[in-house]
Structures are given as structure tokens and as C-alpha cells.
Amino acid sequence: MGTARYIWIDDSLRPASEGVVPFLSAGVQYGFSVFEGIRCYATDKGPAVFRMDEHAQRLLDSAHIVGFRELPVSVDQVRAAIHQTIAANEFAACYIRPMIFLDGALTMTVEAGKPRFIVAVWEWKAFLGAEAKDRGIRANIASFTRLHPNIMMTKAKVSGNYVSSILAKTESQRAGFDEAIMLGPDGYVAECTGENLYVVRNHVIYTTPRAGILEGITRESLITLARDLGYDVVEESISRDQLYIADEVFVCGTAAEVIALREIDFRKIGEGKTGPVTRALQQEFDKLVLGRHARSAAWLAPVPAMTSSQLPVLSSL
Numbered sequence: 001m002g003t004a005r006y007i008w009i010d011d012s013l014r015p016a017s018e019g020v021v022p023f024l025s026a027g028v029q030y031g032f033s034v035f036e037g038i039r040c041y042a043t044d045k046g047p048a049v050f051r052m053d054e055h056a057q058r059l060l061d062s063a064h065i066v067g068f069r070e071l072p073v074s075v076d077q078v079r080a081a082i083h084q085t086i087a088a089n090e091f092a093a094c095y096i097r098p099m100i101f102l103d104g105a106l107t108m109t110v111e112a113g114k115p116r117f118i119v120a121v122w123e124w125k126a127f128l129g130a131e132a133k134d135r136g137i138r139a140n141i142a143s144f145t146r147l148h149p150n151i152m153m154t155k156a157k158v159s160g161n162y163v164s165s166i167l168a169k170t171e172s173q174r175a176g177f178d179e180a181i182m183l184g185p186d187g188y189v190a191e192c193t194g195e196n197l198y199v200v201r202n203h204v205i206y207t208t209p210r211a212g213i214l215e216g217i218t219r220e221s222l223i224t225l226a227r228d229l230g231y232d233v234v235e236e237s238i239s240r241d242q243l244y245i246a247d248e249v250f251v252c253g254t255a256a257e258v259i260a261l262r263e264i265d266f267r268k269i270g271e272g273k274t275g276p277v278t279r280a281l282q283q284e285f286d287k288l289v290l291g292r293h294a295r296s297a298a299w300l301a302p303v304p305a306m307t308s309s310q311l312p313v314l315s316s317l
Contacts, residue, residue: 002123006088008081009118010072013088019120026113027101031160034062037254038096040086040121040303043291047092048300050254050289052079054217056098062156063100067110071100072117079301085119087306095124095255101159128178128256133282136262136274137178139192141240142168146182146190146212154212165193179251181243181264184212189238195253197238198222199246200277205233206242218252221299225284228295231277248275258282 007019026032038055040047056078063071073081082096098119105113128137144164147154152161164182172180181197184190190212191197196219199206205226207219223233243249247270249261258281260274274282287293291300 002089002091002094004085004089004091004121006085007118007120008085010116011077013084019118021101021118022103024106025101025103026105026108027103027116027159029106030108031158031163032066032105032110032113033099033101033159034059034066034157035097035099035159036157038082038098039254039289040091040094040096041289041291041300042092043289043296043300043302045291045302047086047094047303048291049082049086049096049303051217051221051299052082052301056082058157058217059098059100062158063115065153065156066158068100068102068115069110070115072115073100078117078119081117081119083301083303084306085121086303089121091121091123093123093125094121096121099159124255128259132178132259133257134274136260136269136272136278138176138263139179139181139261140172140175140177140265142172142180142182142193144168144171144180144182146184148185149212154214157214162194169193179261183240186212186237187239189240189243192251192253195251195256195259197249197251199238199242200248200250200275201242201246203231203277205231205277206238207233207235208238209235216253218254218257221288222252222258222281222285224295225281225288229280229284243269246270248278250275250278250281258285 004016006013007016036055036059040049056075100115100117102113103116144167168180180193182190196216226233243264244267249269252258260278262272288296
């Protein structure tokens with residue numbers, strides 16, 4: 001994992017050593033922060049951020065949903081901060097974490113604190129392991145249920161929402177699996193701990209309805225790519241046993257990208273390996289993010305270079 005030299009805090013680049021969050025803040029104490037996970041890819045024309053406009057807008061949408069009234073940044077400022085942080089660290093490819101957290105507010109009201117904005121980047125390649133793309137991974141149904149939409153709103157990417165994801169994934173990995181599938185309060189499949197899920201049956205792709213899940217930007221991208229390839233994509237409820245008899249099951253997310261589930265609950269899925277539909281979408285997605293697809297120009301934001309005079313001075317100590 002590459003180490004960043006710079007981080008964005010509030011309105012400017014700072015040395016990475018200054019990238020700390022106050023302990024006595026609602027962001028740390030209560031998980032009251034919203035964030036995005038974004039990828040920058042190395043293309044033939046240099047580093048480029050995948051669907052940055054959509055991610056920047058979703059960050060502000062999440063902040064609006066949880067009740068922030070006055071935000072410290074606009075969409076344009078989020079984009080500029082991301083570009084400058086990547087350029088300053090001279091990463092050709094990296095993972096990007098912009099966040100708005102509530103500083104102060106230990107009295108548990110939004111108005112009692114101050115929203116703060118940060119952007120961190122780091123080099124991060126195979127989220128689910130180096131072999132996952134080719135072999136697929138093993139998953140099980142978690143004992144933890146996906147949050148009810150009236151317990152924590154599902155359209156906001158809130159840090160505190162991920163406590164249940166950590167519990168579920170930890171449980172699954174301790175049991176020998178790679179990932180956990182979470183059911184919704186209605187008993188139907190919702191999503192994985194950090195990925196959206198698809199089922200393939202008789203050459204039709206099914207995915208879970210949007211109401212109870214985080215509407216992934218990679219999810220929406222894959223639906224578009226699948227339809228470009230001529231597949232029908234249907235959004236409807238998926239039961240646990242429908243997973244077992246699927247021809248293919250795969251998941252997607254910013255960190256995971258496109259990965260097959262070769263086994264669920266000790267049951268082999270399809271041929272027990274990455275299937276042809278999943279493979280086709282992996283290939284299309286790879287072309288897309290590397291700048292070699294017809295949609296690349298619209299969905300990739302090239303990172304402008306920075307001069308040394310634009311960088312903060314790093315201490316030699």
C-alpha cells in the first residue's frame with residue numbers, strides 16, 4: 001500500500017502527518033460522518049477518476065440526508081480537492097476517501113458542531129484478494145440484517161452504517177468465507193457488506209430493488225454496460241434460495257470492482273467459477289476504467305498535473 005505525503009483538510013493541502021481527527025467529535029464518538037469511496041485509474045492518458053461527478057454529488061446528498069444544513073464545500077470544490085490531492089501525491093492509480101465529519105457536537109445535535117471536510121488517498125489494488133477476479137470468492141448469509149430504512153437511511157453513505165458490515169464480514173471471515181451477504185428486514189437479499197449483488201439465470205441479470213440498498217455508482221455503471229451488451233437487467237426481490245440455483249452470482253463496488261461468488265453457504269454456484277456473463281462484464285469494466293471504452297470519455301475525469309509551487313512544504317524532521 002503506497003503511503004501518501006499529502007492530505008486535504010478543510011480548504012487546502014496539508015502534510016499527511018496533519019491528517020488527524022479530534023477525538024472529542026461526533027464523527028469519532030458517534031460515527032456521524034458521511035464519505036465516499038472513489039477510484040482513480042492509470043489510463044493511457046494519465047490518472048483519471050471514475051465517475052467523480054456522481055461521487056461528489058452523492059457525498060453532498062448524504063450530508064443533506066443526515067441533516068447538515070451548511071456544508072463547507074460545493075461539488076466543484078470536492079472535485080478540485082480530489083484532483084489536487086491525487087496530483088500532489090503523484091499516484092497513477094489510487095483509492096480516494098472524501099469525508100464530511102461533524103466536529104464537536106457531543107450534545108448529539110447537528111447544530112452543536114461544525115462540519116469538516118477531508119480527502120485522503122492511498123494505493124490499494126486487490127480489495128478481495130489477488131485471485132478473486134479469476135476464481136471468484138466464497139460467501140455466506142450473515143446473521144446480521146441490513147439496516148431497516150427507518151433505522152438508518154439507506155441512501156446516505158454514513159460511517160456509522162458500516163458497523164453492521166464490519167460485524168458481518170468479520171463473522172464470515174472467521175467462519176472461513178471471504179464475504180457476507182446481508183438480508184434485508186423483509187428477509188430478501190439486500191447487498192453484501194460493501195458491494196451490490198446480481199444474479200444471472202437463463203441469461204437474464206437480476207439485481208435487488210433500490211429502496212433498501214445503497215444505490216452504488218458501480219452498480220448503475222454495470223447495469224448500463226450489461227444493457228449495452230444486450231442483456232436484460234431486472235430489478236426485483238431476490239430470495240436466499242434463488243442464489244443457490246443461479247447460473248452465476250456476482251458483486252460489484254468501487255473497491256471490489258466486479259467479482260463472482262463461486263460458492264454461497266457451502267453450495268457451489270453454477271460451475272463454481274467466474275461465469276461467462278460475469279467475465280464479459282469484468283472485461284467491459286476493465287476497458288472502461290482504463291480509458292479504452294466508448295463510455296470512458298464521459299465517465300473518467302483526468303487528473304491535472306500540479307507544479308511544485310502549489311504544494312505545501314514538508315518538514316524534513
